[in-house]
Amino acid sequence: MSESAPLQSGDQPERISDAEHAVMEVLWQRSPLTAAEVCEQVCEPRGWSLATVKTLLSRLVTKQALATEPDGKRFLYSPRVAREAYVGSESRRLVDRLFGGRAAPLFAHLAESDALTEDDIAEIEALLKELKS
Amino acid sequence: MSESAPLQSGDQPERISDAEHAVMEVLWQRSPLTAAEVCEQVCEPRGWSLATVKTLLSRLVTKQALATEPDGKRFLYSPRVAREAYVGSESRRLVDRLFGGRAAPLFAHLAESDALTEDDIAEIEALLKELKS
DNA sequence: CGTAGTCGATTACGCATGTAAACGATGGAG
DNA sequence: CTCCATCGTTTACATGCGTAATCGACTACG
Incomplete structure (x- = not known):
């Protein structure tokens, strides 16, 4: 581990963008969900493709706003921030x-x-x- | 005038960013001011250079959030949106x-x-x- | 056993933003 | 008249965001 982030508890939550927020709303309503399930809730109204949702989910995981839990070959996502x-x-x-x-x-x-x-x-x-x- | 924008009144104001907002606050407090005067108010606290303020002022003018009025060789800036x-x-x-x-x-x-x-x-x-x- | 569908991960790309240096005009000092 | 300081303008560049296609792995079906 050449350069592991301390990460103990002193990290203020990273800023969630507008599009990301839409995804969070879905997961705050019900979770855990798969990427496809999230898409079912937001893709239509926002005119997004599944690919876009996947990107947003990844970014939210990086930002530590979402947690992932493996379920067979896919992931289930749930909020880490209330x-x-x-x-x-x-x-x-x-x-x-x-x-x-x-x-x-x-x-x-x-x-x-x-x-x-x-x-x-x-x-x-x-x-x-x-x-x- | 090959392609003049209608511009009559159907333009919703363009979004003002965070840094731009700091500049607007100064001008909402007192106006009109020159770029240098605006800098006097914000450069210190935000750690900006005069160049940065100039950029923000230009962008705000483009966004129609500020009006300019020539004063000799420089400009005076004042808010166009309340x-x-x-x-x-x-x-x-x-x-x-x-x-x-x-x-x-x-x-x-x-x-x-x-x-x-x-x-x-x-x-x-x-x-x-x-x-x- | 091969193949098509599906997953997450990687890469892409244009626009906005934050931050600023470089440039060209110009007006005032000497 | 010349030169320097000072304008606004142009250009620059890294990062973040919105939106998505592509890729490599894996699984389920035939």
């Missing part, structure tokens, strides 16, 4: 970049731009009540 | 990608991950009251 974690880091990224790290301005912005439906508002009110209890 | 618009589209992108277009789950997520301070919560409550009136 959706919560991904969603959390992406949200924080946005809040940091655009709102100086404060969540309230984001909320204010959504409110002002009619991005909030009646239902949203009701739901958020409910959440607030819970938070205060 | 910060509000940019922030809005980026926020919507995130909400669409991660929360199925609904803002409430985003809020729920922020709440659960302790991303909301006391102040945030108070502010949001206030905003909610306003919304309902």
Whole structure:
């Protein structure tokens, strides 16, 4: 082992791209799946070929976002990072970049731009009540 | 004019990259500015050279995110897209990608991950009251 | 036992991005 | 009038991403 990466636990998760994210969504919904099964879920809507899905899966494995488990001659893929974690880091990224790290301005912005439906508002009110209890 | 782009109003704004965004922030704060002045604001913190800033400014002009106004032999740059618009589209992108277009789950997520301070919560409550009136 | 289908791995290729140096025009100093 | 500093523009190059074809291995069918 001339140059093995330490890799103990100090690696922040590598950034997942847009196309890769679509693949992750499928596997967050159900896993483990084979490449072909993933393709069944995403190839049609995104106009991809199976080859594309295979590439994305490989890259995600390299990025340590997916784990593989051999099943006969093929692999089963499953997420190694929880959706919560991904969603959390992406949200924080946005809040940091655009709102100086404060969540309230984001909320204010959504409110002002009619991005909030009646239902949203009701739901958020409910959440607030819970938070205060 | 063999092939003039219609360009009337049907062009959705081109995507602004991360590095470009840093430049935009400077100009959103104060404008118009020269390339050198922009550099004064961002080169130090990001470890950039003036050349890099020049490239980013050019690309932003191409993307129609900046307008130029000649001032002697140099240019003054100012934003053509409002910060509000940019922030809005980026926020919507995130909400669409991660929360199925609904803002409430985003809020729920922020709440659960302790991303909301006391102040945030108070502010949001206030905003909610306003919304309902 | 050979052959066709299927797998993951390798290679490809164009465009965007981050980062910057080189170049040509030009205006101001001497 | 000449030369240097300074513009914006052009060119450069590595990396990442989107999208995919090709390749070598293997398995299942005939």
